[in-house]
Amino acid sequence: MPALLEIRGLTVEFTTSRGILRAVDRVDMDVAEGEVLGVVGESGSGKSVSMLALMGLLGSNAKLTADRLAFAGTDLLTLTPRQRRKLVGKDVAMIFQEPTTSLNPCFTVGFQIVEALKEHMGGTRKWRRDRAVELLNLVGIPDPGARLNAFPHQLSGGMNQRVMIAMAIACQPRLLIADEPTTALDVTIQAQILELLTRLQRQHNMAMVLITHDMAVVSETAQRVQVMYAGQLVETRSADDLFSRPRHPYTAALLSSLPEHAERRARLATIPGLVPGIGDRPVGCLFSPRCAHANDRCRAERPDLYRDPEGLARCFYPLDDSGRPEGVAA
Amino acid sequence: MLRFILTRISLVVPTFIGILLLSFMLIRLVPGDPIEVRFGERGIAPERLAQLRAEMGLDQPLYVQFLDYLGHVARGDLGVSISTKNPVLTEFLALFPATVELGLCAMIFAIVFGLPAGVFAAVKRGSVFDHALMSTSLTGFSMPIFWWGLLLILLFSVQLGWTPVSGRLAALYYIEPTTGFMLIDSLLSDEKGAFLSALRHLILPTVVLGTIPLAVVARMTRSSMLEVLNEDYIRTARAKGLSSFRVIGIHGLRNAMIPVVTVIGLQVGSLLGGAILTESIFAWPGVASWLIEAINRRDYPVLQGGVLLVASLVMLVNLAVDVLYGMLNPRIRR
Ligand SMILES: Nc1ncnc2c1ncn2[C@@H]1O[C@H](COP(=O)(O)OP(=O)(O)OP(=O)(O)O)[C@@H](O)[C@H]1O
Ligand code: SF4
Ligand SMILES: [Mg+2]
Numbered sequence: 001m002p003a004l005l006e007i008r009g010l011t012v013e014f015t016t017s018r019g020i021l022r023a024v025d026r027v028d029m030d031v032a033e034g035e036v037l038g039v040v041g042e043s044g045s046g047k048s049v050s051m052l053a054l055m056g057l058l059g060s061n062a063k064l065t066a067d068r069l070a071f072a073g074t075d076l077l078t079l080t081p082r083q084r085r086k087l088v089g090k091d092v093a094m095i096f097q098e099p100t101t102s103l104n105p106c107f108t109v110g111f112q113i114v115e116a117l118k119e120h121m122g123g124t125r126k127w128r129r130d131r132a133v134e135l136l137n138l139v140g141i142p143d144p145g146a147r148l149n150a151f152p153h154q155l156s157g158g159m160n161q162r163v164m165i166a167m168a169i170a171c172q173p174r175l176l177i178a179d180e181p182t183t184a185l186d187v188t189i190q191a192q193i194l195e196l197l198t199r200l201q202r203q204h205n206m207a208m209v210l211i212t213h214d215m216a217v218v219s220e221t222a223q224r225v226q227v228m229y230a231g232q233l234v235e236t237r238s239a240d241d242l243f244s245r246p247r248h249p250y251t252a253a254l255l256s257s258l259p260e261h262a263e264r265r266a267r268l269a270t271i272p273g274l275v276p277g278i279g280d281r282p283v284g285c286l287f288s289p290r291c292a293h294a295n296d297r298c299r300a301e302r303p304d305l306y307r308d309p310e311g312l313a314r315c316f317y318p319l320d321d322s323g324r325p326e327g328v329a330a
Numbered sequence: 331m332l333r334f335i336l337t338r339i340s341l342v343v344p345t346f347i348g349i350l351l352l353s354f355m356l357i358r359l360v361p362g363d364p365i366e367v368r369f370g371e372r373g374i375a376p377e378r379l380a381q382l383r384a385e386m387g388l389d390q391p392l393y394v395q396f397l398d399y400l401g402h403v404a405r406g407d408l409g410v411s412i413s414t415k416n417p418v419l420t421e422f423l424a425l426f427p428a429t430v431e432l433g434l435c436a437m438i439f440a441i442v443f444g445l446p447a448g449v450f451a452a453v454k455r456g457s458v459f460d461h462a463l464m465s466t467s468l469t470g471f472s473m474p475i476f477w478w479g480l481l482l483i484l485l486f487s488v489q490l491g492w493t494p495v496s497g498r499l500a501a502l503y504y505i506e507p508t509t510g511f512m513l514i515d516s517l518l519s520d521e522k523g524a525f526l527s528a529l530r531h532l533i534l535p536t537v538v539l540g541t542i543p544l545a546v547v548a549r550m551t552r553s554s555m556l557e558v559l560n561e562d563y564i565r566t567a568r569a570k571g572l573s574s575f576r577v578i579g580i581h582g583l584r585n586a587m588i589p590v591v592t593v594i595g596l597q598v599g600s601l602l603g604g605a606i607l608t609e610s611i612f613a614w615p616g617v618a619s620w621l622i623e624a625i626n627r628r629d630y631p632v633l634q635g636g637v638l639l640v641a642s643l644v645m646l647v648n649l650a651v652d653v654l655y656g657m658l659n660p661r662i663r664r
Contacts, residue, residue: 052565055568055569056568057565057568057569085571085572085573086571087571088569088570088571089569089570089571089572090571093569094569096562096565096566098562101561101562101563102562102563102565102566103563103566104563104566104567104581104584104585105563105585105660105661106584106585106588106658106659106660107581107584115570115572116570116571119570119571119572120571151660151661153660153661164566167566167570
């Protein structure tokens with residue numbers, strides 16, 4: 001299948017008062033038409049920033065470079081802002097973690113959905129209204145005709161996230177980026193929203209990048225997984241392979257922090273130590289301060305992404321099928 | 331929303347009573363009553379003074395005078411001016427449009443320039459324009475009106491001769507007041523050139539009176555906009571592929587306006603204070619000049635009635651602003 005989204009060497013640097021922070025470090029990403037890609041990693045690993053970079057939503061203190069940033073064969077790097085706006089919001093849409101603050105408090109949800117339609121689809125006023133009702137219905141909002149006139153503060157967080165989803169799929173995007181769409185919601189609502197997203201994804205054969213902290217969510221929904229650590233891509237492979245035979249020690253640690261796969265909703269922060277911050281990036285492998293298998297080479301040299309039969313892993317000593325590092329005496 | 335308005339209105343009553351009391355008391359604290367002031371240096375025989383005082387009821391105890399005043403106000407009677415013998419309300423209504431015209435123009439001036447400047451400074455935060463605007467507005471905010479007015483008159487009227495020094499209209503025109511707004515009346519009349527003359531007379535007073543609100547509006551818009559631009563919904567609006575114009579001008583400004591409207595409303599009170607100075611610098615025939623004149627004459631009815639009317643209007647404007655704030659902010663609306 002041809003790649004719908006193709007990212008090579010994406011790098012994002014922020015100029016902050018404490019110096020330059022490389023939030024995304026030469027990340028590659030491919031998403032095929034209709035595919036669900038899970039992106040996982042601890043807080044601060046650059047998941048959101050890399051996707052905001054793709055959408056062109058970074059602030060003026062961010063510097064973006066990439067070898068290639070292409071959507072459906074169109075090179076995004078050479079587009080003018082105006083051309084890019086024709087794509088963003090129409091063919092690529094994004095939803096965010098905090099549904100309630102992500103909607104404008106001063107406008108009705110109907111206005112905000114119709115606005116997206118007006119921008120990219122045109123149509124008559126009546127058509128847009130009908131389509132908005134249809135969309136609210138599609139995302140499971142009861143009494144959609146009346147809800148059009150509701151303000152975001154009159155709806156619950158779950159309802160607002162449904163509105164965000166309706167708005168995002170309004171123009172039938174080919175790629176939906178969902179940045180932790182359920183993190184801010186109640187546990188029961190989380191499952192409903194995920195179910196809604198996967199249903200819409202299948203019905204419309206829409207590709208989806210699902211950013212999450214929740215390994216259980218990834219195992220249920222994603223076909224492929226990318227693991228990020230401190231701005232770098234550290235491992236990517238199919239979800240099945242990743243869950244049964246992780247190659248990178250970080251991925252393995254993430255998975256083992258899942259209490260016996262049975263318990264859902266496990267968080268990732270159970271690996272000892274912290275993601276390196278701006279001033280304390282190790283010289284060698286970025287994971288070496290926290291890696292159980294780190295040796296002198298790891299601490300002196302940065303590993304590349306190495307190809308194995310099923311995927312890529314950024315480690316000198318990728319784990320073998322039994323979970324032990326290769327090429328290191330036990 | 332209804333409850334919000336009702337609570338707000340219920341506050342109007344005690345405020346009104348406070349205004350009544352203050353407007354009555356303050357002028358009586360100034361030494362010298364209307365009769366003494368009228369006869370001034372020449373003096374007056376004590377018997378005659380007592381007789382005149384008794385005629386005007388000034389010999390009564392203060393509380394009796396106040397109750398008497400209350401009774402008249404309750405019947406809608408603000409009394410007659412001691413110096414002109416005209417009803418206070420009639421005089422007020424004849425002069426008030428001039429003050430409103432000046433105040434409105436100053437406010438429009440402040441909004442028309444302050445709002446876009448504030449938005450632009452917020453969007454271009456840290457730019458040369460931003461820094462320039464912030465320091466200019468700080469200067470503008472602390473500008474003494476009297477000094478600023480004289481400076482502008484010296485430069486534009488005396489040196490350059492571009493604008494008239496004082497008044498509302500050149501003496502060669504006569505405009506029958508219909509709306510009371512000179513700009514409109516002069517347009518309606520057949521007097522050629524009257525409109526232009528009215529406009530030229532308005533420019534400097536507008537600038538002088540509008541400078542402080544301009545600075546306030548620009549600064550408030552900037553800080554409010556800066557806050558709003560960091561909000562998640564702005565990111566959402568951009569993620570929809572909307573133009574920057576729509577993102578900033580619709581999604582941003584709509585939210586940033588909420589505190590700005592409040593500030594504009596609060597400016598109305600201080601605007602009237604500024605109007606007193608501005609009207610006296612430019613000999614603008616408005617309510618403020620009339621009140622100053624009344625202070626000099628100790629014209630109690632004019633002062634009481636005038637202050638009461640002006641303060642009530644400020645109160646009503648503030649009420650309107652609160653209601654508008656409620657309408658702008660859906661989170662208050664019920
Ligand atoms: N506008 C910004 N200016 C400066 N630094 C930023 C900015 N946005 C993000 N960062 C930094 O970039 C790094 C990556 O942030 P990012 O939001 O991508 O993390 P994340 O993987 O999405 O984490 P989370 O799971 O908490 O959402 C963080 O260290 C963050 O502090
Ligand atoms: S390179 Fe070394 S430190 Fe880094 S993950 Fe692999 S084993 Fe651990
Ligand atoms: Mg994030």
